[in-house]
Amino acid sequence: MSVTERTDVLVVGSGFGGSIPAYHLAAGGARVVVLERGPRLGSRDFAHDQRIGSYTRIVDLVQGDGITVVAGNCVGGSSVVYFAASLRAPSFVFERQGSLGHRLWPNALTRSTLDPWYDRVEETLPVAQQRWDQVPYPGGLFAAACERAGRTCNPVPVAVDLARCTNCNWMLNGCHFDAKRSMLLNYLPAATAAGAEVRALHEVQTIAPATSPGYRYRVAYTVLDPDDYRLSQGAGAVEAKVVVLAGGAMGTPVLLQRSAALLGGIPRAVGRYFSGNGDRVSIADVDEGKVGELLGLESSPGTPYEGFPVGKPIGSMSYDRLDADAEEFTRFSLQQIYFPGITNILAQATDRPESSWFGVEKKELRSRWRSWLSVLAMTEDDNEGRFGLPPATGSFTRVASSVGLSTLRYRPTANTLRGWKAADEEARAVLERDGLARVRPWSEVVGSLSAHPLSSCRMGDDPATSALDDRNELRGHPGLFVTDGAAVPTSLCVNPSLTIAALAERASRHIVEGAAESGVDVRYGAPAPDGSTAGRRGVLKLLNHR
């Protein structure tokens, strides 16, 4: 039996894109319900454990055609499993044209117009600028290699309480020590305190017009079995005056595709222009002897490095190739990163194309695992991903615990390949100098792999190539907003969370306005979740000058 409820604002998904508007709308006085597909877990549940069933409850590996995406599946979304590198996108990113030949970001958005919103987010999610003596061994090693190769290297700003952090390197499992500033520690509890209701294990399936007078949309969901997300335990629907979609770049477009007929059509750009943020991972097999000899480093007496499993996953990063004057598709950042053993399989060991990533040599490479260093290049891809017809339910077809098959198809264009090649060459130039290491990009047998899905329902000024206007509203559907990674128009050349959050902060003002127009008694202007008001003063100044 299905029950229909009513609320002012219905939010789908509880990651960066969902928690932030949920907080602002609830704090402003609206009745808010958040429906989240994944389970609700807290720090005590986050064990240091690689057993299937521990972290796999909260993170999904979604296989598309030509790309595999990793994404969070829990209350708090990917913020619970992410690595907390928190970076502002370089200014040139906002001017990108891609291969379409026109500016892809809305004219209203530049780095300087987004900066006050970044400030607002950083007030709530304090971003720590690591000092060099807080950068773990792998980041230190990468930095020393950069310096020796005549490059620069920066410690990475991270949304981590460094005083609480134990450098355990288990961030994918969720932070047991509450050092990582996920949505579970700020926006979400503040939203709940302001009256928002967050319902876990509720997977939204469709959006349709409401039948009750004064309500706009009817959102239908199923309740998932906590032990097997493939099974459903019930169903229901909520009618709302305003709907905020924040199911992530792998979730939002699929939901809209399934609802297209019910909604009387959706913009053409929904489900197109997907970007993997140009992610490209390589493993360097580091020669310990050379680390000592060339870089003079020692992690413990007599051992130069062996530090792969130690630390925070992301420590240092090179901004050298983020040159605004360089040609598009040649710019990228290179970041030191740690991946847990589950991804070891992707490291290549030989040049034999068929079996470079498994077999005898690969096992040999594993014996030097503690001496691995991995680097992530974030490049300018060409938004070439596209979703096919949606599955019957959910965002993808679940085939096993935490594994899904998506209809997303990704075929890197020559432009994207050019960026990847440039990044590979730079990683080699830095790390292979004088035999310090041997660098190998991850095998592409699963296509490329991205933890940073973006742009599948993006903002823009051109209705032909963007699904949302510059206020994050879905074209032709008043009161229906998208605030997650799907809204970000292009890859960013840095990790995306801070930009997704800043855009969600910025959109919250427009969503409040949309709600007020729909008859909800709500006002914009909540302080930061901890009561701070500096960020609010910063953006109000900006808003008043419009």
Add this chain to the structure above:
Amino acid sequence: MTITASSAAAAPTGTAQGGAALGALDTVATLEAFADTMVPGEKRHRHDRAVAGAAPGPGAVHAGAVTLLQLPELGVGVLLPELAALLNTEATAWALARGHVLLPSQPPFVALDFEDRTHLAGKLLSSAGLHQKVYVLLALFSAAAFDTAAHLHTTDALDKRHPGLTWLRFPAPGTDGFWRYPTYSYGKRLAHEHPHTTAGGHPA
């Protein structure tokens, strides 16, 4: 004509050619042979056929690949006989195309020698065929047994000196089962920062 299987049979009995029904032991042997192709190890005993013995030390089989595949939480248990049958069909076709005779005392994939298993697995994993994603999953789980002991709690796996984690020299946790690294940094500035870095540490 090359003969790739000796008649010295290991534990598994029965024959499985093409898509014919597999006994439980044949399914296990076939999955073991595939896992061993991913992360090869030493033979467990003189008559071990599933493990080809291509590399010294433990491999995915010793690390528990088949136990992992059968874990109820993984949700792929019911597919395993079908998967093994698919692998054997491919192995038969592979051998036929090369004029190799596979002795019927073993499931065909097990009867292939290590080099043939490697080439065939490489083909199955990389060709954009209908089943590629399934083989990739099988490869992923085989490796996960070795690299992460994904069927065991990690602290238990380390207590039992799990072969894969031992091979990686996976570090030990503290007494409470959590990892902490009080010393974790070289403790000094190791590079010059980019000149166009903002006060907050961001690119300009």
